[in-house]
Amino acid sequence: MFPLSKGLSAQCRLKxxxxxxxxxxxxxxxxxxxxxxxxxxxxxxDLKFWSxxxxxxxxxxxxxxVKTHEPLDVVSFNRYPLEFVDVFEEKVxxxxxxxxxxxxxxxxLKNTTINxxxxxxxxxxxxxxVDGKFEIHNILAPLKANFSKLxxxxxxxxxxxxxxxxxxxxxxxxxxxxxxxxELTPRQLEAIELAYRKGFYHYPRKIHIAQLAGDAQLSRxxxxxxxxxxxxxxxxxxxxxxE
Numbered sequence: 628m629f630p631l632s633k634g635l636s637a638q639c640r641l642k643x644x645x646x647x648x649x650x651x652x653x654x655x656x657x658x659x660x661x662x663x664x665x666x667x668x669x670x671x672x673d674l675k676f677w678s679x680x681x682x683x684x685x686x687x688x689x690x691x692x693v694k695t696h697e698p699l700d701v702v703s704f705n706r707y708p709l710e711f712v713d714v715f716e717e718k719v720x721x722x723x724x725x726x727x728x729x730x731x732x733x734x735x736l737k738n739t740t741i742n743x744x745x746x747x748x749x750x751x752x753x754x755x756x757v758d759g760k761f762e763i764h765n766i767l768a769p770l771k772a773n774f775s776k777l778x779x780x781x782x783x784x785x786x787x788x789x790x791x792x793x794x795x796x797x798x799x800x801x802x803x804x805x806x807x808x809x810e811l812t813p814r815q816l817e818a819i820e821l822a823y824r825k826g827f828y829h830y831p832r833k834i835h836i837a838q839l840a841g842d843a844q845l846s847r848x849x850x851x852x853x854x855x856x857x858x859x860x861x862x863x864x865x866x867x868x869x870e
Contacts, residue, residue: 648753650794651859653741654761656787661732664704666757670695675754676762677855679741681855682830686710687741688731695724707732713835718850727851738784740764747777753859761789767796769806810858815857818843822854 655686656662666674673694680688693701701714711731718724734742740762752765768774774793781788808816821843826833840850 639798642799643699648796649771649774649858650796651749651766651768651774651790652764652792653766654758654789654791655764655781656761657761658741659706660762661707661758662762663760664706665693665701668695668699668704670697670699672696674749674757675860677753679744679751679753679755681733681741681745685733685735685737686731687734687739688729689730689741690727693726693728695726696722698724699726701726701728703733705730707722707734709733711831715837715847716828719848725848729836738786743777743786744779747780748773749777753861755857761787763791772850811860812853812855813858814853815860817852818853818860819857819861 662674662676665671671693674758676689676691678688678690682688693699698716702709702712705712709730709732711729713729716724716726732739737743737746741751744766748768748770750767752767755762755764757763766774766777768777771793774790778788809812809820818839822828822834822839825839825842827836827839836851836854837847839854840847843850847854
């Protein structure tokens with residue numbers, strides 16, 4: 628296991644000024660969260676988180692995509708108070724269904740993974756996957772001390788935590804600020820620019836994926852794939868994860 632630093636930073640900012648950022652791949656046990664509850668269903672064969680944002684002290688916004696072998700009431704697996712939820716079901720074949728879920732939940736105990744990541748000064752790098760009762764994350768931080776703080780917070784909430792790998796990656800300071808567009812395919816660039824223009828990244832959102840797909844004259848699943856891949860690339864560049 629990677630030896631975590633004992634010291635904690637006074638200010639947790641992703642840009643450390645040293646031209647580097649740290650990426651940790653880890654497994655976090657979370658009994659009872661939406662994702663792990665879904666992951667326990669025999670109908671589910673793939674589940675990935677694509678976004679997670681702490682809105683304020685208790686509210687968390689996120690997006691995940693779950694693939695199943697049969698129709699599934701995905702909302703019934705949630706145990707948190709829901710403020711907003713949008714579920715899109717796509718039947719790919721007779722035994723293949725894809726559910727895209729966008730939500731805002733109230734985390735009154737402040738023990739969701741996203742809440743603890745933000746409190747520790749770390750940043751979620753999508754996608755995160757679910758393996759049994761563990762969430763498998765890639766996490767970015769300006770200092771190894773932030774990982775230590777995350778470990779302490781998880782221990783406080785009795786959450787099992789395993790470090791799988793830690794790497795040093797380049798900082799955004801070494802990446803030209805206009806280069807992110809060059810990293811995207813034409814379709815990905817069109818998708819993310821359309822989403823931005825139409826208010827998809829406002830809170831509350833001014834438009835949903837289905838409407839954006841219609842504007843782009845693409846199926847929802849195709850447009851969403853372009854958009855998610857674009858978001859992943861942009862996040863990695865802006866947060867200093869481009870190697």
